[in-house]
Amino acid sequence: xxxxxxxxxxxxxxxxxxxxxxxxxxxxxxxxxxxxxxxxxxxxxxxxxxxxxxxxxxxxxxxxxxxxxxxxxxxxxxxxxxxxxxxxxxxxxxxxxxxxxxxxxxxxxxxxxxxxxxxxxxxxxxxxxxxxxxxxxxxxxxxxxxxxxxxxxxxxxxxxxxxxxxxxxxxxxxxxxxxxxxxxxxxxxxxxxxxxxxxxxxxxxxxxxxxxxxxxxxxxxxxxxxxxxxxxxxxxx
Ligand code: 4GM
Numbered sequence: 001x002x003x004x005x006x007x008x009x010x011x012x013x014x015x016x017x018x019x020x021x022x023x024x025x026x027x028x029x030x031x032x033x034x035x036x037x038x039x040x041x042x043x044x045x046x047x048x049x050x051x052x053x054x055x056x057x058x059x060x061x062x063x064x065x066x067x068x069x070x071x072x073x074x075x076x077x078x079x080x081x082x083x084x085x086x087x088x089x090x091x092x093x094x095x096x097x098x099x100x101x102x103x104x105x106x107x108x109x110x111x112x113x114x115x116x117x118x119x120x121x122x123x124x125x126x127x128x129x130x131x132x133x134x135x136x137x138x139x140x141x142x143x144x145x146x147x148x149x150x151x152x153x154x155x156x157x158x159x160x161x162x163x164x165x166x167x168x169x170x171x172x173x174x175x176x177x178x179x180x181x182x183x184x185x186x187x188x189x190x191x192x193x194x195x196x197x198x199x200x201x202x203x204x205x206x207x208x209x210x211x212x213x214x215x216x217x218x219x220x221x222x223x224x225x226x227x228x229x230x231x232x233x234x235x236x237x
Contacts, residue, residue, distance in 0.1 A: 001102070001153055002031045004073045005142055006066065007109040008048055010034045012139045021147055024156040032146065035073055041065040049112055058113035066115060070106065070123045079106035081125045084138035084145065085114065088127030091145065093168040095128070099145075100152035107145065109138035171224045172213045175205040 005013060013034045016022065024030045038046050042064055049059040074081065080102045089095070099105065108115075108124065120127065130141040150156050151163055167174040178189040192204045210231060214221040225231060 001029075001100070001149070002033070002079075002104040003107065003146055003149075004033045004035060004079060004105070005107045005109065005146075006035050006037050006069045006073065007137075007139055007142070008037050008061075008111055009109075009137065009139055010036045013143065016143065016146065020156065020161070021150055024150055024153070027155065029153055029155050030146075030150050033073075035069055037061075037065050037069050040068040040072070042068075052113065056113075060113055061110055061115040061119075063116040063119050066108065066119050067123060070108070070119075074104075074106050079104040081106045081108065081123060082145070083108045083110065083115070083120060083124045083127050084130070084141035085110060085127050086129050086132070086134050088129035090129050090131060091148070093148075096145075096148045097152055100149045105149070107138075107142040109142050111137040170209070171220060171227065172206075172209040173217060173220070175208040175212070 007013070013032070016025065016032055021030070025032060038048055041048055048061055048065050050062045052058070052060045070081070073079075080099065082099075082105060084107060108119075128141075128145065130144050135141065157163065163169065176190075178193060182189050182194070190204070192200055195201075210221070210224070213224065
């Protein structure tokens with residue numbers, strides 16, 4: 001997959017050379033190209049922002065450099081163009097899986113109070129948010145999206161890091177995990193996990209997932225129950 005990013009802080013993206021994403025880049029599984037919006041500014045001082053029409057606090061990113069950057073980045077208009085903004089649809093695992101199927105993504109990072117609305121109208125396919133909070137820029141959300149999507153690209157995760165048994169794959173939160181030692185600071189690993197009865201372990205994990213989801217995410221629990229009407233009922237005989 002090819003991912004192009006437009007930002008005024010290109011140096012922030014050096015973090016993508018680390019860990020699993022860094023390994024995937026080196027192996028040629030994801031091709032990430034960072035573009036500096038400032039390089040496209042026609043202004044003599046390379047300005048990228050201006051005061052908002054109508055007044056008010058803060059600055060707004062001016063349309064010219066962003067529009068010219070996107071024209072250059074995606075000449076044949078083959079990328080899915082995404083603007084990271086608190087006004088977007090909140091990212092979920094289903095959206096991550098859908099975006100992972102694209103050949104090319106273009107991620108636009110805004111700063112300040114946002115960008116001129118006409119850029120969204122002219123140049124953007126989809127607005128996505130990482131949650132109901134505001135950051136100084138869209139760079140960390142863009143990197144979060146890159147990370148989430150990359151995990152679904154063939155070869156990025158090793159066989160022991162697969163996506164099919166994790167949180168959300170069955171619509172539930174993950175069950176508790178334990179490793180050695182068997183006792184730590186007086187706390188023991190649940191007996192069922194030590195027995196080697198795989199059916200029993202599977203049942204215990206599902207039961208734990210359901211209980212944790214019911215406690216912490218009643219919204220996800222209700223959805224799970226509506227799709228799995230028999231869940232929980234047959235267990236407590
Ligand atoms: C305000 C308007 C994305 C601020 C547009 C970007 C949070 C998110 C910004 C913007 C951001 C998010 C920049 N803050 N929740 N800051 O995904 O692009």
